[in-house]
Amino acid sequence: MPGWQKFYEEHKDKNFEVLSIAVDINGADVVKPYANDFNFKTLIDSENILADHYGFKIVPNAIFINEEGKLSLIKQGFSIEQRAHREAIVKLLDNEVPCIELEDTYYIPSGSNGLEVKLAETKYKLAKEYLKNNLKEKALKELDEAILLDGDNFLIRKQRWYIRHPEKFEGDIDVEWQQQQLKNEKEEEAKIMNPENCSSNGCVIPGTTKA
């Protein structure tokens, strides 16, 4: 991740640190190969603690914390390669503004039921324990149930894909495969959640005329 290194070099005299936090249910062993060329401290959040607290449903994200320990920026879909994102951080580092909101929207999940989201979080944590004990199928069952409760959560969705199909994530990530996988899964989930809207021809948006 050269962009980060370059950015840090340019601004490191401003009393700031970069902390990399990797999310992976399987922890350090899985993350290490990807963090090798990173000169920053990398921590592992294997239970989605940060994501669940701040409402992140996808990565990559950034949180900027000022010297008083308060949030000056929180951005789902942050990229150091994007000029507007980079410039926002520079403004914060230079103390030009106390807080910044970035206007671009990376992902708008549809509203989730609070209790269902909480149950999904619990299932995720249970899945992690199963995986630690080598009970992969039990873990996947919990994750499959979690995605039904929090269908917009890509941290859960993609983690399942990675466990089932690690080969799709080696080297260049197979985006087409992911799109197809998402489409298939969304249809399956709609059938389970709203069977009256689905037939063997696929699912229909409620209120529209069936062909």
Place this chain on the structure above:
Amino acid sequence: MKEFLGTKVIDFTFQDLDGNTISIKDYMGKKLLIFMWASW
């Protein structure tokens, strides 16, 4: 999400790649840019 602007960051403690426990408290008093990512 923007309702968290101006609030204190939550107290978290995670392990680094060598298994050491690191707390967000260790970074108090510095500007900190946290970058969250995944290998997938």
